[in-house]
Amino acid sequence: MKLWEGRFSKDTARIFDEFNASIKVDINLFEYDIMGSVAHAKMLSKCGIISEEEGKLIITALNDILNDYRDGKIEFDVSDEDVHMLIEKELIKRIGQVGKKVHTARSRNDQVVLDERLFCREKNIYLQELIKNLINTIIKLAEENTDAIMPGFTHLQKAQPVLFSHYILAYAQMLKRDLIRFKQNFNSININPLGSAALAGTSFDIDRFFVANQLGFEGVTENSIDTVSDRDFILEMLFNIAILQIHLSRLAEDFIIFNTDEFKFIELDDAYCSGSSIMPQKKNPDALELIRGKTGRTIGNLVGLLTVLKALPLSYNKDLQEDKEFLFDSIDTAEKSLIIINEILKTLRVNKENMLMSCKSGFINATDLADYLVSKGIAFRDAHFIVGNIVKFCIESKKTLEDVSLKEYRQFCDKIEEDVYDFIDIRNCVQRRKSYGGTSQKALMAQIDNLKEFLKSF
Ligand code: ARG
Numbered sequence: 001m002k003l004w005e006g007r008f009s010k011d012t013a014r015i016f017d018e019f020n021a022s023i024k025v026d027i028n029l030f031e032y033d034i035m036g037s038v039a040h041a042k043m044l045s046k047c048g049i050i051s052e053e054e055g056k057l058i059i060t061a062l063n064d065i066l067n068d069y070r071d072g073k074i075e076f077d078v079s080d081e082d083v084h085m086l087i088e089k090e091l092i093k094r095i096g097q098v099g100k101k102v103h104t105a106r107s108r109n110d111q112v113v114l115d116e117r118l119f120c121r122e123k124n125i126y127l128q129e130l131i132k133n134l135i136n137t138i139i140k141l142a143e144e145n146t147d148a149i150m151p152g153f154t155h156l157q158k159a160q161p162v163l164f165s166h167y168i169l170a171y172a173q174m175l176k177r178d179l180i181r182f183k184q185n186f187n188s189i190n191i192n193p194l195g196s197a198a199l200a201g202t203s204f205d206i207d208r209f210f211v212a213n214q215l216g217f218e219g220v221t222e223n224s225i226d227t228v229s230d231r232d233f234i235l236e237m238l239f240n241i242a243i244l245q246i247h248l249s250r251l252a253e254d255f256i257i258f259n260t261d262e263f264k265f266i267e268l269d270d271a272y273c274s275g276s277s278i279m280p281q282k283k284n285p286d287a288l289e290l291i292r293g294k295t296g297r298t299i300g301n302l303v304g305l306l307t308v309l310k311a312l313p314l315s316y317n318k319d320l321q322e323d324k325e326f327l328f329d330s331i332d333t334a335e336k337s338l339i340i341i342n343e344i345l346k347t348l349r350v351n352k353e354n355m356l357m358s359c360k361s362g363f364i365n366a367t368d369l370a371d372y373l374v375s376k377g378i379a380f381r382d383a384h385f386i387v388g389n390i391v392k393f394c395i396e397s398k399k400t401l402e403d404v405s406l407k408e409y410r411q412f413c414d415k416i417e418e419d420v421y422d423f424i425d426i427r428n429c430v431q432r433r434k435s436y437g438g439t440s441q442k443a444l445m446a447q448i449d450n451l452k453e454f455l456k457s458f
Helices: 014-020 023-046 052-070 083-101 108-144 164-189 208-215 224-229 232-258 286-309 318-347 352-358 366-375 380-397 406-412 426-431 441-457
Strands: 149-154 157-163
Touching: 023 052, 023 083, 023 108, 023 208, 023 318, 052 083, 083 108, 108 164, 108 224, 108 232, 108 318, 108 441, 149 164, 149 352, 149 426, 157 164, 157 426, 164 232, 164 441, 232 286, 232 318, 286 318, 366 380, 380 406, 426 441
Parallel strands: none
Antiparallel strands: 149 157
């Protein structure tokens, strides 16, 4: 029996029931639906729309239903359609006529948005916590390895030497922006939609501000038509998660490369790798590959919901029911990715020797040689040309810039002196880059202090 069957003369087709039902997905909203119904029932009785005893009866039964759900005692079927119908049916089964009053001045159209807002609010806070944990892990990794120097890359070609700490903190900066975005999203989530009813509001003398207060919302939505059709707060969440995942996937990609035999900059812990069914020697970075791979679905989820919403007429349409799978999947992916990547960073080994060794090839200090010439009064563009010639000479004679003798250097430029070798020393190259936000130890310390300050105030 369906709660809305009064107008119908025959049963719906079973295949349509299955197509129509969202219960397998929105069962995840069970706790939030109860929370919302409790607040709604309180409001109905406070406003005299139902009696105080009726309110109490409904609230007690809702709490019992929640306990039974947590104990795994609530069964459901596609004929229950969605979580809202399931709970209302259960309520009526338990307290009869009084249970039939809970849906007064309410529609599933505002009810589902309420559930989603409560759900997103909690998940938003949890994701912020996970991101903060990850930033803290990155700071710790940076602090423990301030002496590690590695090649910085552009075009995946060796560019200039950088501190490993500076490199890894680049990801902390991305995560800091993610945090700010999630916080902004919290504000658009945390508004009470209940009381918009189907689309037009209600003729009952309800108190939407009381419900907002009960549920800890910052405010109340202003337009009932907009309220039942608005999913911007979910789009924002999906967008924020997609960007977050893109950051994680870039970190994953870097570390997959750094973990290869060719690089050996880091070594991943066994706990986050897996083996091969045929090649006994293999230890594959599957966890990082999956974080990279699953980023695709979070982008898909965002595009999926954007597409559902495009040109959807006002106000509520059943298309909107599709929002939940996108949302749940993205949140699940982000939570797991954040937890796993945090553990990966905590357990990996940093191979400082190999990082430094790698700085010895690829003329990574060529910019510094040009800067040296500038310090001797040569214009940068001329210095660039001279060093380009020196590099060409080195490639032909299989030398590094350190191998070039002073006599050879002077054939390219007579301003070069003995102090050149100190100038192009890899450590000095790093330490000289003291510009704000640069890679020197000094700038790094300021960066770490600022990040810690940011986390404290957040
Ligand atoms: N299961 C629906 C959803 O998730 C709830 C709202 C249904 N409303 C309706 N008019 N049938 O969107």
